[in-house]
Amino acid sequence: MKKNKYLAIAIVLVLLSIYLYKSFIYYSIPFNPIKEYSTESDVDFYITKNLPDGEGVNAKCHDAKNCGLVLEYLSGLKLIPLKDKVAQKMLNYENATYFNGILKFNESEMIFISDISIDTPNVLRISSSITGFKDGYYEIEDSTFDYNYIYDLIGDTKE
Secondary structure, three states: HHHHHHHHHHHHHHHHHHHHHHHHHHHOOOOOOOHHHOOOOOOEEEEEEEEOOOOOEEEOOOOOHHHHHHHHHHHOOOOOEEEEHHHHHHHOOOOOOOOEEEEOOOOOOEEEEEEEOOOOOOOOEEEEEOOOOOEEEEOOOOOOOOHHHHHHHOOOOOO
């Protein structure tokens, strides 16, 4: 009887630990999912500036060195995962200018960086076509997304 009691307590503690990790601890640990790919050498980067009137301004990084610098910048950001509900409350889509970007490693591996608003440049969504990638919203800790630096690296835009 005592074994069953201890087994039940152990199961409850394990389940409680899993719940606490998934609900609270995970969202307080800095994690940048792009950092794993910072050593890739063959990288393309595209960014679109979506204007409030529905038009977009597209830019593509043509120089391999500058694409590497963009990847270095993105992998160096200190990101903290956000719950989707919290991120949605922070973002303002009405009459906002926001950015979407794509890091392309080969024909099939891409990382999508989206929902970067000029009003809230410290929140972004990162997703990917790569299996096992940790999709979700992230908050940039200690800074904001420097879209001017990205556009300076890219250098040309196409409407």
